[in-house]
Amino acid sequence: MKTKLCQLIFFMSLIIFLNNCSKEECLDCNTYNMDDFNGDLTNPKDVFYICENDDLWDYIIWGNSNDIGGNIALIDLTKYQTGYRSVQDDDIDNDGILNDSDNDIDGDGLLNNADMSPNGFENNHILELVICERN
Ligand SMILES: [Ca+2]
Numbered sequence: 751m752k753t754k755l756c757q758l759i760f761f762m763s764l765i766i767f768l769n770n771c772s773k774e775e776c777l778d779c780n781t782y783n784m785d786d787f788n789g790d791l792t793n794p795k796d797v798f799y800i801c802e803n804d805d806l807w808d809y810i811i812w813g814n815s816n817d818i819g820g821n822i823a824l825i826d827l828t829k830y831q832t833g834y835r836s837v838q839d840d841d842i843d844n845d846g847i848l849n850d851s852d853n854d855i856d857g858d859g860l861l862n863n864a865d866m867s868p869n870g871f872e873n874n875h876i877l878e879l880v881i882c883e884r885n
């Protein structure tokens with residue numbers, strides 16, 4: 751009886767151990783601004799490395815090989831994982847000066863400290879295409 755219980759505990763422990771050993775997926779990713787993306791993959795907006803357990807992973811709406819469309823069809827989906835993410839626009843008025851150092855963030859001619867709405871009234875998020883290479 752005691753031997754059976756020990757065997758049961760051993761096999762339960764083995765199953766739990768093997769389930770926890772599955773390797774998490776990590777990806778090398780490039781992002782492209784969807785507003786001006788023309789299919790050119792050589793000039794990414796941002797480059798990052800991400801793993802499934804990173805917080806950033808959940809901010810990306812991951813696609814899969816069943817919903818291929820538009821420009822993404824150019825990519826070999828057995829090698830690449832694609833998705834979308836929404837990020838804060840770091841240069842709202844597109845003057846080349848990042849918001850952090852821009853004294854007129856929305857570009858309306860009123861300096862931030864005198865502007866009732868320094869970030870303007872537009873949606874200040876950018877939709878980015880995320881294309882990641884599997885490791
Ligand atoms: Ca700016």
Ligand SMILES: [Ca+2]
Binds near residue numbers: 854855859868
């Ligand atoms: Ca302003």
